[in-house]
Amino acid sequence: MTHPLRQHIEEIIDLTDEEFEYIFSHFETVKKRKHQYLIQEGEIAQKEYWILKGCVKSYFLDENGKEHILRFAMEHWWITDYESFVIQTPSNIYIDCLEDCELLYISYENRDKLTSEMHKMERFWAKKSKLGRIALQKRILSLLKNSAKERYDLLLEQYPKLFQRVPKKMIASYLGVSRETLSRLNS
């Protein structure tokens, strides 16, 4: 059976068996339990994760200790704190597990090595990075432009599975609305 990571990469570039084996040798597997952290504020992100199983959230805490959710990630999504990972500076955010998770990860050094050695992998991650940038631009447009109701509908349309897996108060935090507002939207 084709490894899901290979299927995922081959949505963008084709690989030979040897190429995938070589790429895969740069990854490690790790299991995390619900509530465990992938990164905490103040740490430098050394790993980019690819989710085999489970669901995580990234968020920051404001000065009052209130959680603001940046994004969720589920099966076959990449996640790290890209600011910390790319520039290798201390992170301002947390990423933790909403469920027991099984993850692949690649270290900063191995990712840099792979992209230097293999034009194909540079191209793969460049495409992923471009798509990530687009998702963030959409989020900004949505925060500036859409009502809470519109943001809710957009999220429901894009990620219907999220609503079955993630507590409502977290959806509210992601949308930047109160839990009460969300209850109204939800009814």
Place this chain on the structure above:
Amino acid sequence: MTHPLRQHIEEIIDLTDEEFEYIFSHFETVKKRKHQYLIQEGEIAQKEYWILKGCVKSYFLDENGKEHILRFAMEHWWITDYESFVIQTPSNIYIDCLEDCELLYISYENRDKLTSEMHKMERFWAKKSKLGRIALQKRILSLLKNSAKERYDLLLEQYPKLFQRVPKKMIASYLGVSRETLSRLNS
């Protein structure tokens, strides 16, 4: 004298004279007058611009015709609607010139050609894309977390030149505050 685009690219990767000449042959130059558009809502972005001289803004119009500014760009910055350019779908935004501008641009086809042919250029634009993504993440954090005063101070610290070149009402739009609030912050 070294071309400013070469200096700019060589901040990330080294180029031979032949390589730069080849790269540069994929660019065109264009002059635009103040108020002219680089892209308008509904068009598919076919060009990525690099600013030689001048200042532009990207924005969208909400249903009431109100302008919300996404970003500014000045000398030696790249700009296009990345969502439209990368996925080749109709744009939701406008980009227009705040001053008379001199620009280099590369077409979608030529950019794809260059990045396919030259691993170095794939790497260069991948790095640029990663940095663009980080800037957007910072913007989201700032919109969710910081007060108007903090957002103002951050912008002033990051881009002091903007405040000399851009009308105050546009700074207010970028920050998501009213012009009156900005006047208070500014005094």
